[in-house]
Amino acid sequence: MSSSREVHASDPWWKLDRDSARVGRRVAGAFARRDIQLRYVQTRLGWLWALIQPVALIAGLTLVLGRVFGLPDEGLRQFGLNLAAALPGWIWFQYIVSQGAPSLVHNQALVVKSAFPRTALPNAKAVVGFVDFAVASMVVGTGLVLLDAASPWVLLRLPLIAVFTAISGLGWAYLLAAISVRRRDVLSVLPVALQVLFFVSPVALPSANFDLNGWGLIYWLNPAVAIADGFRWAWLDWSVWQPAHALSFASGGIIFGVGLLSLRYQSRRISEFL
Amino acid sequence: MSEVRIHAENLGKQLGGRWALRKLDLSVRAGEVVGIIGANGAGKSTLLKTLSGLLHPDEGSYRIYGRMASLLEVGTGFHPDLSGRENAYLRGALLGITRSEIQRILPVAAEFAGISDRLDEPVKYYSSGMQVRLGFALSAHLPAEILLVDEVLAVGDAAFQAKSLDFMESHWKSEGRSILYVAHQLHTVRRICDRVLWIEGGILKMQGPADEVCDAYIERAMAQTVAWPSAAERGGLGGIRAQQLDVEGDWTTGNPASVRVVWDGSAHGTADIRLSVARSDGAPLTLWSSLQSGLEKPAEAGSATVRIPELALSQGAYTLHLRLFVDGILHDEVRDAAVIHVAHGLWQGQVYPTPRPMALQEQHWI
Numbered sequence: 001m002s003s004s005r006e007v008h009a010s011d012p013w014w015k016l017d018r019d020s021a022r023v024g025r026r027v028a029g030a031f032a033r034r035d036i037q038l039r040y041v042q043t044r045l046g047w048l049w050a051l052i053q054p055v056a057l058i059a060g061l062t063l064v065l066g067r068v069f070g071l072p073d074e075g076l077r078q079f080g081l082n083l084a085a086a087l088p089g090w091i092w093f094q095y096i097v098s099q100g101a102p103s104l105v106h107n108q109a110l111v112v113k114s115a116f117p118r119t120a121l122p123n124a125k126a127v128v129g130f131v132d133f134a135v136a137s138m139v140v141g142t143g144l145v146l147l148d149a150a151s152p153w154v155l156l157r158l159p160l161i162a163v164f165t166a167i168s169g170l171g172w173a174y175l176l177a178a179i180s181v182r183r184r185d186v187l188s189v190l191p192v193a194l195q196v197l198f199f200v201s202p203v204a205l206p207s208a209n210f211d212l213n214g215w216g217l218i219y220w221l222n223p224a225v226a227i228a229d230g231f232r233w234a235w236l237d238w239s240v241w242q243p244a245h246a247l248s249f250a251s252g253g254i255i256f257g258v259g260l261l262s263l264r265y266q267s268r269r270i271s272e273f274l
Numbered sequence: 275m276s277e278v279r280i281h282a283e284n285l286g287k288q289l290g291g292r293w294a295l296r297k298l299d300l301s302v303r304a305g306e307v308v309g310i311i312g313a314n315g316a317g318k319s320t321l322l323k324t325l326s327g328l329l330h331p332d333e334g335s336y337r338i339y340g341r342m343a344s345l346l347e348v349g350t351g352f353h354p355d356l357s358g359r360e361n362a363y364l365r366g367a368l369l370g371i372t373r374s375e376i377q378r379i380l381p382v383a384a385e386f387a388g389i390s391d392r393l394d395e396p397v398k399y400y401s402s403g404m405q406v407r408l409g410f411a412l413s414a415h416l417p418a419e420i421l422l423v424d425e426v427l428a429v430g431d432a433a434f435q436a437k438s439l440d441f442m443e444s445h446w447k448s449e450g451r452s453i454l455y456v457a458h459q460l461h462t463v464r465r466i467c468d469r470v471l472w473i474e475g476g477i478l479k480m481q482g483p484a485d486e487v488c489d490a491y492i493e494r495a496m497a498q499t500v501a502w503p504s505a506a507e508r509g510g511l512g513g514i515r516a517q518q519l520d521v522e523g524d525w526t527t528g529n530p531a532s533v534r535v536v537w538d539g540s541a542h543g544t545a546d547i548r549l550s551v552a553r554s555d556g557a558p559l560t561l562w563s564s565l566q567s568g569l570e571k572p573a574e575a576g577s578a579t580v581r582i583p584e585l586a587l588s589q590g591a592y593t594l595h596l597r598l599f600v601d602g603i604l605h606d607e608v609r610d611a612a613v614i615h616v617a618h619g620l621w622q623g624q625v626y627p628t629p630r631p632m633a634l635q636e637q638h639w640i
Contacts, residue, residue, distance in 0.1 A: 023370035030367035115327030
């Protein structure tokens with residue numbers, strides 16, 4: 001027999017059997033594929049948009065903000081590099097959170113009738129976001145090589161920060177998805193919260209150097225700080241690290257654990273609530 | 275004995291503070307079709323949801339040996355912008371089935387659903403009937419050893435329903451698949467199920483051969499006294515309302531029988547008193563109509579009696595649905611107005627060995 005499943009009332013809620021994990025991978029793959037196929041349906045330029053978007057964003061933000069701050073040419077170059085290195089990673093992170101968190105509610109009809117592991121839906125969004133991230137990274141990489149600004153270590157460092165981006169994004173997506181089953185409110189607040197997060201994270205702005213107390217502590221608990229500075233380290237070999245970055249990494253890791261367990265806990269009750 | 279596919283012990287599930295399912299033992303073997311019957315809210319769907327993994331049991335345990343496909347999701351979960359083919363892959367993924375396996379069954383399933391030529395069109399251009407047919411066809415052809423079926427056959431047109439039933443009977447059984455089938459229509463249960471579980475209030479009340487359990491279930495449903503809903507809860511215009519219905523005679527096949535209906539009210543026109551005779555599962559068998567048989571009764575308060583010279587119903591239990599019309603307009607409707615038990619008797623001098631309640635017919639063979 002190809003598979004068998006044994007369920008006891010006393011099974012701990014965090015348990016996930018091997019078959020379910022396999023189903024989860026298949027579902028995530030199928031959903032990612034679906035999203036990617038539908039992404040640029042009914043657009044004239046199709047896949048070109050994946051190239052145009054990062055270029056336009058980086059160029060636009062650099063020119064507009066550079067003018068606002070009245071930067072000289074050298075400053076403009078630094079500002080552009082600072083932004084180009086961090087932006088694709090940030091976009092991926094916010095895509096995972098903003099699309100992953102409502103994914104259970106959006107696929108309600110399927111979720112209440114099919115018992116696949118619930119993490120599959122946010123995971124699919126992470127894969128979809130990764131495609132955009134990969135395209136944007138190739139654009140950025142090409143630009144940095146032309147400007148002679150790319151670090152020689154980039155291929156070693158980039159995967160490390162990319163993995164952390166996925167983990168911390170998924171952590172928030174899992175947690176918010178688990179809460180959204182009972183309280184949809186979180187989904188209404190989310191777009192605003194992510195907008196605010198963009199401005200308090202060092203994405204368009206350079207790395208900050210706050211003390212570890214009061215508002216500074218809250219600043220360092222933001223995983224996007226480690227993401228943005230991490231990509232600068234990876235792409236540009238800038239010396240961004242401070243001891244406080246450890247806090248930012250730890251917060252991303254902890255949220256991943258908390259989110260995963262929350263979603264697994266809620267999974268047993270999802271078809272009662274949705 | 276063939277191998278066990280589903281084995282549940284002492285299974286229980288609490289929903290909203292009460293036990294929706296309690297102390298259920300269940301065993302389904304390869305090639306067996308097991309039906310589940312019971313009133314709404316008896317715990318049938320809770321059982322299926324628990325076994326499919328959507329709900330976690332609060333008590334007991336179960337084991338599933340083999341791949342399980344659930345037909346709970348027929349007709350839902352299609353993405354409108356994707357083609358039928360892409361949706362099929364998605365559906366397969368939900369059950370852990372690979373693209374290549376789906377590719378193998380897809381031509382057959384599409385053929386069954388009658389949409390072979392439109393498989394690569396977006397599902398949004400399908401009619402709702404086509405979507406349902408594709409949903410059923412896909413699930414029915416999936417390479418799974420166990421199927422959980424929840425009233426899927428209530429969907430689609432009559433021809434497709436018949437085709438689906440035939441398919442379940444001929445393919446699933448012969449391929450040694452195990453099916454757990456929940457339905458309200460007892461005649462389908464009798465037709466395809468080897469064994470039936472009757473669940474009441476979350477507890478297994480009876481299990482055994484399909485006909486035995488279905489008969490007991492009907493008897494129980496019949497034994498409950500028939501209370502008419504109040505006039506305000508009933509359908510129709512309400513100008514006249516039925517007051518009373520008397521069943522007279524010995525109600526034996528081939529013997530005379532009669533039913534008297536009393537009503538009051540003040541509508542003007544010609545009344546038509548209609549009694550439709552249905553099987554206990556709701557399937558209508560025949561109609562007795564005062565107007566059609568030539569009685570032009572004024573609609574004001576009155577009574578009418580239908581006399582049946584030779585009762586053309588086989589042994590079994592039936593329900594009467596009463597409707598009062600005035601000049602073609604419905605004024606009152608009482609579903610399940612009475613239950614009649616027809617005793618065994620001769621029909622045209624012959625014994626008709628019908629295992630189920632059905633209408634008989636005067637006939638001449640040459």
